[in-house]
Amino acid sequence: MAESTGPAQVDTARRGYHIEIFLISFAGLLLEVSYTRIISFKLFYYYTFLVIGLALLGIASGGVLVAISRRMRRASTDAILMWSLLLGAASVGVGYLIVAVTRTDSLTLWDYGTSDSLTSLARLVVICLVLFASFIAVGVVLATLFGRRSDEIGRLYFADLVGAGLACAVVVWLLGSIGPPATIMLAGLIMAGAGLRIAVRRRSRVAPAPKIPHAGRDWSLARCRRHPSPTRSLERNLCVGQRSGQRNVRLAHGDTHFHDQR
Numbered sequence: 001m002a003e004s005t006g007p008a009q010v011d012t013a014r015r016g017y018h019i020e021i022f023l024i025s026f027a028g029l030l031l032e033v034s035y036t037r038i039i040s041f042k043l044f045y046y047y048t049f050l051v052i053g054l055a056l057l058g059i060a061s062g063g064v065l066v067a068i069s070r071r072m073r074r075a076s077t078d079a080i081l082m083w084s085l086l087l088g089a090a091s092v093g094v095g096y097l098i099v100a101v102t103r104t105d106s107l108t109l110w111d112y113g114t115s116d117s118l119t120s121l122a123r124l125v126v127i128c129l130v131l132f133a134s135f136i137a138v139g140v141v142l143a144t145l146f147g148r149r150s151d152e153i154g155r156l157y158f159a160d161l162v163g164a165g166l167a168c169a170v171v172v173w174l175l176g177s178i179g180p181p182a183t184i185m186l187a188g189l190i191m192a193g194a195g196l197r198i199a200v201r202r203r204s205r206v207a208p209a210p211k212i213p214h215a216g217r218d219w220s221l222a223r224c225r226r227h228p229s230p231t232r233s234l235e236r237n238l239c240v241g242q243r244s245g246q247r248n249v250r251l252a253h254g255d256t257h258f259h260d261q262r
Helices: 018-042 045-068 070-074 077-101 115-134 136-148 150-177 180-204 217-225 230-236
Strands: 246-250 257-261
Touching: 018 045, 018 077, 018 115, 018 136, 018 150, 018 180, 045 070, 045 115, 045 136, 077 115, 077 136, 077 180, 115 136, 136 150, 150 180
Parallel strands: none
Antiparallel strands: 246 257
16 A cells, blocks of 8 residues: 555546445345344344444444545555455345344343343343444445545446436335345345455456567667678677676687677
8 A cells, every 4th residue: 555644535437336335235234234134133123223223333433434544545545445345245245144143032132140141131232333343334335435426426426326226226126025134134235246346346457557668689680680691691690688797799701700899
């Protein structure tokens, strides 16, 4: 990363990120609504408000991380988005597995002072941390794009609203057709696909350096080979090979060497 302390607002190629913000908003809403269905089944229906609060907390924490991290301010926009989306996709998959295997009884939470109450509380804290971590990448991406592309804020915000609105329109159908777990995995795949798209785009910008031919000895040898006729014998024998500061010239009709000290 660059060593400058200012934000990396000027990238190598100025481009819009409307597709990326559309996909992250779409995936974030799918993830949030799907977890409300899972938590209400796993714990109790009023815990759905806990999911909404943890989602907002994770998104806000991602924005705070972008604001206070000097390392992220020095990084390029493509690098931040790529790693945020890929790590966010991984956190979605791993987080759902943790939520699925963590058993807790919401009723024993109210038996204060008992071991069952403390165990259930500890498991609930684990679930809350997993849900919180799944939304940090969404906040990082949104804060980065809104902060560094302020001149395009209208189009970016429009893409954000379109992605979120489309997710709200199809999430109920997805929950009924493929189920909440598959919808969560779909959100993770969308985030991974957006991150891989940026990775491929960054890789395509790397071009191999052109090979620069030697202009000295190689040129003279090629010139000698292009003129093999007897009338050019003297020019052919004047091909220079430099070694230890000396130049040997073989005459066309003799074996005498003339040494010219340079």
